[in-house]
Amino acid sequence: MTKIILENLAHSYLPNPTKDSDWALKPMNMTWQDGGAYALLGSSGCGKSTLLNIISGLLVPSRGRILFGDQDVTNLPTAARNIAQVFQFPVVYDTMSVRDNLAFPLRNRGMAEADVAKRVAEVAAMIGMTDTLDRRAKGLTADAKQKISLGRGMVRQDVNAILFDEPLTVIDPHMKWELRTQLKDLHRQFGHTMIYVTHDQTEALTFADQVVVMYDGRVVQAGTPQALFDTPEHTFVGYFIGSPGMNVIDAQVNGNIATVEGAQIALMHGFGALSGKTQLGIRPEFLRLSTGDDGLPYQISRIEDVGHHRILRGKVGTADVNVIVPEGQPIPADANRIIPDPAHTHVYVDDWRVDPAKAERAA
Numbered sequence: 409m410t411k412i413i414l415e416n417l418a419h420s421y422l423p424n425p426t427k428d429s430d431w432a433l434k435p436m437n438m439t440w441q442d443g444g445a446y447a448l449l450g451s452s453g454c455g456k457s458t459l460l461n462i463i464s465g466l467l468v469p470s471r472g473r474i475l476f477g478d479q480d481v482t483n484l485p486t487a488a489r490n491i492a493q494v495f496q497f498p499v500v501y502d503t504m505s506v507r508d509n510l511a512f513p514l515r516n517r518g519m520a521e522a523d524v525a526k527r528v529a530e531v532a533a534m535i536g537m538t539d540t541l542d543r544r545a546k547g548l549t550a551d552a553k554q555k556i557s558l559g560r561g562m563v564r565q566d567v568n569a570i571l572f573d574e575p576l577t578v579i580d581p582h583m584k585w586e587l588r589t590q591l592k593d594l595h596r597q598f599g600h601t602m603i604y605v606t607h608d609q610t611e612a613l614t615f616a617d618q619v620v621v622m623y624d625g626r627v628v629q630a631g632t633p634q635a636l637f638d639t640p641e642h643t644f645v646g647y648f649i650g651s652p653g654m655n656v657i658d659a660q661v662n663g664n665i666a667t668v669e670g671a672q673i674a675l676m677h678g679f680g681a682l683s684g685k686t687q688l689g690i691r692p693e694f695l696r697l698s699t700g701d702d703g704l705p706y707q708i709s710r711i712e713d714v715g716h717h718r719i720l721r722g723k724v725g726t727a728d729v730n731v732i733v734p735e736g737q738p739i740p741a742d743a744n745r746i747i748p749d750p751a752h753t754h755v756y757v758d759d760w761r762v763d764p765a766k767a768e769r770a771a
């Protein structure tokens with residue numbers, strides 16, 4: 409197990425990158441703590457695989473260094489990095505039994521057979537394959553084969569880190585939940601450094617202690633699931649995490665007053681004079697319907713009943729704005745305003761959250 413440090417790391421697939429968009433990974437500095445369970449989350453093309461491939465050694469970065477603890481591994485091949493990897497699609501030896509597939513990484517390292525048998529039994533129990541240990545992998549379903557891949561990834565306890573690249577894509581939904589839970593248990597038990605790439609927020613939030621959100625080649629925020637929900641540092645984080653995501657509404661902010669579509673609301677903090685594209689970010693959970701003159705003008709387009717609450721889809725001016733109405737709370741027919749909770753109303757300039765404490769000091 410080890411700490412992984414990215415130092416001034418950047419990558420372009422082009423030989424002579426010139427403009428910002430030529431870089432698949434923009435310059436970044438980051439530390440993945442020893443024993444951390446991380447999810448690397450972002451939409452397609454944001455650079456997750458590029459970053460993972462640099463950590464695993466499949467790709468040498470155009471710039472910067474990668475360290476495992478004190479050791480510079482930037483130019484070391486995958487085999488020399490002592491990591492385990494689980495990919496999107498199964499990697500198993502068809503002609504071997506499930507048992508031999510699971511034992512392979514251990515025997516490769518020369519582990520004594522008695523220890524191999526013990527460890528294989530533990531991992532087989534974890535992936536629910538104790539009864540199939542003596543079957544050949546050939547002929548098993550894709551789902552079962554992927555469970556073997558996961559088992560193989562987790563069988564060695566002496567690896568520096570385990571890297572998972574969208575490992576549950578081919579697994580059926582029920583098993584997905586079970587495997588995620590087991591991965592988390594395994595992490596608690598053995599404390600491996602784990603990095604789990606996904607574009608699925610549920611997978612990321614249930615697996616990881618720390619979620620690293622990428623957008624357009626940058627890490628825009630790394631934090632606990634709660635921090636990403638409460639304080640999205642970038643509008644993309646607000647929008648990507650949550651269901652539905654955070655509402656982002658154009659506004660003018662002056663001191664502690666925000667003006668939207670001619671309506672004014674008071675903010676918790678003073679922001680001085682802001683320059684750039686200014687927006688408010690408010691999660692649907694923190695908007696309250698009203699029939700009075702306070703708050704922002706709101707036009708409801710439709711109501712979705714999702715069981716434990718209702719989601720209102722509607723507009724503030726031209727901006728799409730969703731509101732979550734808790735179970736049992738009425739929706740007045742003449743509701744035409746929404747009132748944001750000031751404690752959960754964030755201000756963004758050019759998509760980055762303005763820290764109220766800093767803005768207040770600067771004002």
Ligand SMILES: Nc1ncnc2c1ncn2[C@@H]1O[C@H](COP(=O)(O)OP(=O)(O)OP(=O)(O)O)[C@@H](O)[C@H]1O
Binds near residue numbers: 459
């Ligand atoms: N081998 C390659 N050659 C050239 N460009 C590439 C290559 N691999 C990725 N890219 C580009 O680099 C950027 C980041 O891609 P990357 O695959 O790392 O993103 P991702 O977040 O993993 O996406 P996905 O979830 O679709 O795999 C994208 O613009 C992609 O088109």
